[in-house]
Amino acid sequence: MNDTRTTRPLRFVRRGQLLALDNVPPERTLLEVLREDLACTGVKEGCGEGDCGACTVVIGERVGQDLQLRAINSCIRLAHSVDGLAVWTAEDLSGDPALGLSPGGLHPVQQALVDCHASQCGFCTPGFVMSLFALYEDQGRVPVSREAVQRALSGNLCRCTGYRPLIDAAQRMMDLPATRLDRQAVLRALAAIEPIDEGGAYLQPLRLDDFLRLRAAHPQAQIVAGCTDVGLWVTKQHQQFDQIIDLTRVAELGHIESSQGRLRVGAAVCLESAFRTLRLLWPELDVFAARFAGLPVRNSGTLGGNVANGSPIGDSMPLLIALRAQVVLASLRGQRSLPLEEFYTGYRQSRLAADEVVAYIDIPLPSAEPDQWLRAYKISKRYEDDISALCLVIKLRLQAGHVAEVSIGAGGVAATPARARLTEAALQGQPWNADTVERAAQVLRGEFAPISDMRASADYRRQVLGHLLQRLWLQTQGHEGLNLESIGSGEFA
Ligand SMILES: Cc1cc2nc3c(=O)[nH]c(=O)nc-3n(C[C@H](O)[C@H](O)[C@H](O)COP(=O)(O)OP(=O)(O)OC[C@H]3O[C@@H](n4cnc5c(N)ncnc54)[C@H](O)[C@@H]3O)c2cc1C
Ligand code: FES
Ligand code: FES
CATH class of the missing domain: 3.30.390.50 (CO dehydrogenase flavoprotein, C-terminal domain)
Structure with missing residues (x-):
């Protein structure tokens, strides 16, 4: 490994403890770190491409004053992307003091899976546990509908148990004595991690102007957002990158705003958040949004990544073209806006210059006209x-x-x-x-x-x-x- 591939330490909170790992290569996946470096073999590897959900873990991130939990696929997520976050695997539910379970005790999610006979070979089970844990935490004390469970489990494949007992278990978990995450304790642990946005082969800028400066200085660097496309180039094509620029922490790109008759979706906003807003404006998109990948992929992947990747079979682009969306490109030279259909010049080719990035997607808000x-x-x-x-x-x-x-x-x-x-x-x-x-x-x-x-x-x-x-x-x-x-x-x- 040459010098340019050295990385900053990777720090994240697990079981209430701050872990700091040195010399983690830039394209090492979170699954590899968990299984191989931390011996957490409860996290399973099935497909290695985001399709089966065996590798599902939950990440926790401060958003405003709150802690946001998301189930993601650890197999296609780069490990460095969780720097400064909290991570839970199925093995951590009984080991995290913020959950308050006795060692070896079962979380209501796990107890419900046992009660409803929702596991046979068990290979998929840790992934189901984590998708349901995220749902459990998200749901509060409200009973959960079978439809909500289906959505939560849309990225988890079970080949032998069948989904009826799994959905039964998801509903039953809400009836068991509650075990709630002490979110303030997790936020306190996260607050101890100082952001590092400089140096090394994995760059994670915090401001748009820093991001644009890095893009201009490293035109060959691999940009990553949610990594749900790039992750497969790593796991399936074994690609390595001298330099990665991860845009997910760029503050200006992490919002959805509505003003001047348009909705502006920042390039760091995950697909699930983007589709949630789009469904509020156009409820008829409900099912279409749910059919974009599965929830863990939508929790990582971004609208900006879908657009920038430019696959001719990408799903958000036909929608955005029909909605007359504009893509806003940014560089140190300034910003420019193009109708999305004019962004593409050929198969996976676009008008993006070497120093430019996709910064926002602008979508005209619906008008009140009838019919x-x-x-x-x-x-x-x-x-x-x-x-x-x-x-x-x-x-x-x-x-x-x-x-x-x-x-x-x-x-x-x-x-x-x-x-x-x-x-x-x-x-x-x-x-x-x-x-x-x-x-x-x-x-x-x-x-x-x-x-x-x-x-x-x-x-x-x-x-x-x-x-x-x-x-x-x-x-x-x-x-x-x-x-x-x-x-x-x-x-x-
Ligand atoms: C299991 C699975 C199911 C999927 N299902 C669907 C589906 O149903 N429909 C569909 O359309 N897609 C699907 N995808 C593909 C993928 O999830 C989407 O393309 C996603 O939107 C990519 O976003 P990302 O943030 O993960 O991009 P990344 O993987 O991080 O990046 C993708 C590419 O875009 C570039 N890039 C990202 N952001 C920017 C930016 N702001 N500026 C410049 N370049 C940028 C990166 O350099 C890279 O070349 C699926 C993927 C998986 C693994
Ligand atoms: S191992 Fe199949 S989704 Fe990660
Ligand atoms: S229990 Fe065997 S794959 Fe789900």
């Missing part, structure tokens, strides 16, 4: 935790039976996320009826030249594009029974 429709359709092989074969998002405003405004974003149809401009033109100003929709569906089928790959054939993609526009037409005619977007809200419980 507006927003539908986001995700077609994938699995219902949950799967990447799209195709994604189509349509925003429509009708007035006096005509299309007054329409914008359409599409994914899985070209080398980049795309805007369906020809289809928009075929709809704009036209009477909203079956003939118009049929004609526009033909345009939509011909507007792109999708490829055939393991997710879907080109023909299938073209056919389905037209069908999705037809589906919107039927939905506007009151056929909500056809609304497959509502599946998942309880029907699989």
Whole structure:
């Protein structure tokens, strides 16, 4: 290892103790540190790519005056990203004084899993425990619905027990004598950790101008946000990086603000927080948001990372294009704003200059005009935790039976996320009826030249594009029974 790969000490709180680990390589994962360096083998490795949830741990971070807990996948999370945070594994629930359990005692989550026979081989169980622990802490004393449990467990795969006893256990845990985390004790322990934002191969700037200075000084450095894409380059492609710049602590990028008719989402805001706000503005996005990966991935990954990564099958871009979002790029030279569809120049290529970063996503706030429709359709092989074969998002405003405004974003149809401009033109100003929709569906089928790959054939993609526009037409005619977007809200419980 050469000098440029030396890193600052990695400090985090576990079981009430401050740990400080030296010489942790920049791309070492949190799972490796826990299992290999700290011998915490209760954390399991299944897929190593964020898909199974066996490696789920909970991290705790000060947000304002409070402690925010999030279940994340430790297998694809870089260890240095938890510097200054608290970490719990399933083994820590009985060992953390802030939980007050006697050594070897069971937390209500664990007791409920025992009571409901919710474990057979047990390999997945530590991950389930941690997703449920985060839910338990989040939920307070309110009984938990089966739907909320499904969402909390959306990133955890169990191959032998079956989900009915797991969901039963999640509901039962709320009935057992309560064990609550002493959040003030954890916050006190976190307060002892001074931020270090300088030097070494893993940089974690705290202010936007420092971030931009580092970006300009190290144009070859690997930027990471939630690491849910980059983590796989490490675990599956064994990539190493001379320098990593982690943007998750940049204060200016950690907020969602609403002003001047737009919502501004900072690049360090995790997907789950971004989607929570978007669902408040557009409740019809409820299911679409829940179908983006699983909760632990959304708890780490960011909207900015999805946009910057620029995958043609990324899910947020069709939505953001339909919502007419702008991407705000920043460098030491200043800021510039582009419509999202103009950001991409080719397969995973964008207008981002070597010294620039994605700083914000600006989304126009919904207007109060009547007869507006927003539908986001995700077609994938699995219902949950799967990447799209195709994604189509349509925003429509009708007035006096005509299309007054329409914008359409599409994914899985070209080398980049795309805007369906020809289809928009075929709809704009036209009477909203079956003939118009049929004609526009033909345009939509011909507007792109999708490829055939393991997710879907080109023909299938073209056919389905037209069908999705037809589906919107039927939905506007009151056929909500056809609304497959509502599946998942309880029907699989
Ligand atoms: C199990 C699993 C399921 C998934 N499911 C989905 C899904 O359903 N839909 C979907 O669209 N995606 C999915 N993904 C992909 C991934 O979660 C998203 O792309 C996520 O939004 C990436 O954000 P991140 O913060 O983790 O990015 P990172 O992995 O940290 O970074 C991704 C890329 O973007 C760059 N980058 C990040 N932020 C910035 C910035 N502010 N400025 C400049 N460059 C930046 C990084 O340098 C890197 O090249 C899934 C991933 C996993 C592991
Ligand atoms: S090991 Fe499968 S999600 Fe981490
Ligand atoms: S108990 Fe065996 S995989 Fe869940």
